[in-house]
Amino acid sequence: MNISHRPSRPRLLIIGGGFAGLNLAKTVDKRRWDVTLVDRHNYHSFPPLFYQVASSGLESSDICFPFRREMRSRKVKGVRYRLGDVKAIDFAAKQVRTQFETIAYDSLVIAAGTTNNFFGIPDLREHVYTIKSVAQAIRCRNEVLDRLERAAISSDPAVKARLLTFVVVGGGPAGVEIAGALGEMKRYVIPREYPGLSREEMKVILVESSDALLRAMSKASGEDAFEALGRLMVDVRLGKTVKAYENGVVSFTDGSAIETETVIWTAGVTGETFSVEGTEAAPGPGNRWLVDEYNRVEGLPDVYAIGDIALHVSSDYPRGCPQVAQVAIQQARNLGRNLSSGRFDRPFKYKDKGSMATIGRNKAVVDIGKIHLSGWPAWAAWMGVHLMSLLGMRNKAVVLLNWMVSYFTFSAGLRLMLRPSKYPLRSYWDK
Amino acid sequence: MNISHRPSRPRLLIIGGGFAGLNLAKTVDKRRWDVTLVDRHNYHSFPPLFYQVASSGLESSDICFPFRREMRSRKVKGVRYRLGDVKAIDFAAKQVRTQFETIAYDSLVIAAGTTNNFFGIPDLREHVYTIKSVAQAIRCRNEVLDRLERAAISSDPAVKARLLTFVVVGGGPAGVEIAGALGEMKRYVIPREYPGLSREEMKVILVESSDALLRAMSKASGEDAFEALGRLMVDVRLGKTVKAYENGVVSFTDGSAIETETVIWTAGVTGETFSVEGTEAAPGPGNRWLVDEYNRVEGLPDVYAIGDIALHVSSDYPRGCPQVAQVAIQQARNLGRNLSSGRFDRPFKYKDKGSMATIGRNKAVVDIGKIHLSGWPAWAAWMGVHLMSLLGMRNKAVVLLNWMVSYFTFSAGLRLMLRPSKYPLRSYWDK
Numbered sequence: 001m002n003i004s005h006r007p008s009r010p011r012l013l014i015i016g017g018g019f020a021g022l023n024l025a026k027t028v029d030k031r032r033w034d035v036t037l038v039d040r041h042n043y044h045s046f047p048p049l050f051y052q053v054a055s056s057g058l059e060s061s062d063i064c065f066p067f068r069r070e071m072r073s074r075k076v077k078g079v080r081y082r083l084g085d086v087k088a089i090d091f092a093a094k095q096v097r098t099q100f101e102t103i104a105y106d107s108l109v110i111a112a113g114t115t116n117n118f119f120g121i122p123d124l125r126e127h128v129y130t131i132k133s134v135a136q137a138i139r140c141r142n143e144v145l146d147r148l149e150r151a152a153i154s155s156d157p158a159v160k161a162r163l164l165t166f167v168v169v170g171g172g173p174a175g176v177e178i179a180g181a182l183g184e185m186k187r188y189v190i191p192r193e194y195p196g197l198s199r200e201e202m203k204v205i206l207v208e209s210s211d212a213l214l215r216a217m218s219k220a221s222g223e224d225a226f227e228a229l230g231r232l233m234v235d236v237r238l239g240k241t242v243k244a245y246e247n248g249v250v251s252f253t254d255g256s257a258i259e260t261e262t263v264i265w266t267a268g269v270t271g272e273t274f275s276v277e278g279t280e281a282a283p284g285p286g287n288r289w290l291v292d293e294y295n296r297v298e299g300l301p302d303v304y305a306i307g308d309i310a311l312h313v314s315s316d317y318p319r320g321c322p323q324v325a326q327v328a329i330q331q332a333r334n335l336g337r338n339l340s341s342g343r344f345d346r347p348f349k350y351k352d353k354g355s356m357a358t359i360g361r362n363k364a365v366v367d368i369g370k371i372h373l374s375g376w377p378a379w380a381a382w383m384g385v386h387l388m389s390l391l392g393m394r395n396k397a398v399v400l401l402n403w404m405v406s407y408f409t410f411s412a413g414l415r416l417m418l419r420p421s422k423y424p425l426r427s428y429w430d431k
Numbered sequence: 432m433n434i435s436h437r438p439s440r441p442r443l444l445i446i447g448g449g450f451a452g453l454n455l456a457k458t459v460d461k462r463r464w465d466v467t468l469v470d471r472h473n474y475h476s477f478p479p480l481f482y483q484v485a486s487s488g489l490e491s492s493d494i495c496f497p498f499r500r501e502m503r504s505r506k507v508k509g510v511r512y513r514l515g516d517v518k519a520i521d522f523a524a525k526q527v528r529t530q531f532e533t534i535a536y537d538s539l540v541i542a543a544g545t546t547n548n549f550f551g552i553p554d555l556r557e558h559v560y561t562i563k564s565v566a567q568a569i570r571c572r573n574e575v576l577d578r579l580e581r582a583a584i585s586s587d588p589a590v591k592a593r594l595l596t597f598v599v600v601g602g603g604p605a606g607v608e609i610a611g612a613l614g615e616m617k618r619y620v621i622p623r624e625y626p627g628l629s630r631e632e633m634k635v636i637l638v639e640s641s642d643a644l645l646r647a648m649s650k651a652s653g654e655d656a657f658e659a660l661g662r663l664m665v666d667v668r669l670g671k672t673v674k675a676y677e678n679g680v681v682s683f684t685d686g687s688a689i690e691t692e693t694v695i696w697t698a699g700v701t702g703e704t705f706s707v708e709g710t711e712a713a714p715g716p717g718n719r720w721l722v723d724e725y726n727r728v729e730g731l732p733d734v735y736a737i738g739d740i741a742l743h744v745s746s747d748y749p750r751g752c753p754q755v756a757q758v759a760i761q762q763a764r765n766l767g768r769n770l771s772s773g774r775f776d777r778p779f780k781y782k783d784k785g786s787m788a789t790i791g792r793n794k795a796v797v798d799i800g801k802i803h804l805s806g807w808p809a810w811a812a813w814m815g816v817h818l819m820s821l822l823g824m825r826n827k828a829v830v831l832l833n834w835m836v837s838y839f840t841f842s843a844g845l846r847l848m849l850r851p852s853k854y855p856l857r858s859y860w861d862k
Contacts, residue, residue, distance in 0.1 A: 041847075041848065042576060042580060042846070042847065042848045043846075043847045043848075059490050059491070059492045059493075060490070060847060060849055061490040061844075061845040061847055062490075064847050064849075066844075066846040066847065068624035068625070068846070069624065069842070069844065069846070071624065072623060072624065080626070082583070082584060083580040083581075083583075083584065083848075084584070100581065100584050101584055134847075134849060135849060135850055138849070145473060149473060149514040150514075150531065152513070152514075153513060153514065153515070153531050153532055192503060193499035193500065193502070193503065194499070195511070392844075393836075394832065394833070394836045394844055397832060398829055398832065398833075401825065401828055401829065401832075402825070402829075405824075405825045411500070413492075413497075413500065413823075413825055414492040415473070415474075415497040415499070415500070416472075416473065416474045416491060416492055416495050416497065416565075417472065417473045417474075417514075418491055418495075418565060418566060418569070419566055
């Protein structure tokens, strides 16, 4: 089936099926628009829990949901799904090119999200572990477990020390959460399961370039996270900016350095990029597409952008809305309503419902307006919100079960080093 | 920690933590033996359900259990686990070499199992999909889903036909089960989730070189399986031997050929191999190590073999016991008792408790002695036996939940194409 035919309704093409793209597909009127969603994966995934996949607490399928399965549900019925990694957009010809095909559109929504930002540090991408996709999270899990196993085997103290030093870069929610999970592994798993290692030998170091953790949240949240990580024996170092990571040594701009075989990079994001054709327009700062209050991309008729890849500058947010799930969902619903009515009479305004992060068992921080919660109530709230937000009853049930098992056994149970199969040689990436 | 020190008890080294190795570790007296288990994976896995991982019914972690977690349980407490892929055994020096280290032993148990047998067909390994490990099963799942997505995109009828033709080679339990699962996907998933495809376009072909399916089971079981597969629209072709698979064409010795992009190979196994040093001894037919009725490898003192890699010829089984879980478990328990007492007064005798295979929902075949069961009772028995045999309560609960969801929704829910992360470039396989 090739959809370059012209149906009776105008063709709306959505690039990306994350929080933004999928919620738009749900909201927009399918009687008015012929909707196609293209995504490089065949599943919707849940980024807030990637760190739990990376730390063996959850399995990939617990937080992913196949698009085709979702397309059977009432709200998205009739939306077409197509697998494809968008390589280029020709805004003049109104066409999008993936590795497989060319798709024509009448209106286009860019909701492709962000990827890791390495700030131009040479070769960093090739040597650090990241958690911006499920596949990256699994790779990170494999490598952390590999370090522990190889340390258990090693008889050279210097090699062992390097293997047991884990450096997490970035003090945002992802960095704090993965450092907390590694801290729990150090505190609860090492003493019971690695008879040849002591927990004092394992070092978890969280480095942040600014002077506080969780800067997007309240001061109290940042301070609570700092203390909680300390109790999990995580060494938090503020005001440290990575200069390079070469030959097993991560060096900082202040001249200090740490020997380590494992750097987990959560220090920043940048918009996904495509080759842009048929226009002079280009994305703005952070590779984000500048949009007006109706999520219309400036200078490009019939093109919209929502979610992390959109940059909407307002008096409340002079540097753009934060790149979080709530903004994506609210923009998607707003744009969906405007596209359905065709009137574009409802401007977008972000309603901050609050933000949260977790740092191990019984411990989280939550900000709702001026209210700050921490400790057990915050942790319960964190779990409730994340469970409710997952797609699919099966996923909710399995995640709850995994969390209960981890809670009562004091250990993340899914510690599999699952390496990709070597054969056959032909691989997706070669295509 | 290097274990080439000599403890007060003799050192028993077990290669492989499958059904054979893990059950031996459980049975053998840890006060008498200083036990170490070495395995190339950090988890015990459950091969009878690999096909369900390959067909999106279960997730890898549902049927795997980390060794270090298991080593906390009462029966295996005190057993040391070491990650390592055994590359060589020096029987004279009494040492085993992995990619990481050299391990000395006093007594050795080879329980390394089997791998795929390609019968010397050139380049086959590089082009077919196999399901002899969890990683291989996930690769198979990814590629099957990839074919469906690319077929949904393709506008060339010839390309589409090749993408939608799935050839399963081998009519044993693995081949029958994966063909049945693909048949269910064709029957229940294609019509509901792939609007651009019809189920008539998807072809599942099961080829077997002999004249019957499930030859290790009763004639009635083979015939029932044949019929059940027919109802799932699987095209079963008997008496067909693969000659080659080149350029997208699988050719047979009778001159016929099938154009396909996907060949799933379950046609045979052969013992895992190592470089053998310090002895003239070598494995026998099928790379299996010849053992006497006490699981002692012939000609090699203090060396034992159990499970699929052992070849025990008896009057009941002149070509060796079947390579199934029950034999491995019974041999492990027998050897464990003999090693514990040190007397070797209990010869091994295989008690056949029956065999079973499943072919989709509500359908299985079971042979217990002369009794043959099929249909719903056999299917319930199959599920019960497999659930009970899984390690860990969490795994049992998640597998049951996944089976219930699949049963009521008529679809295997975990259809994720989870490609390995491309970065960082350094990979396990390069080490």
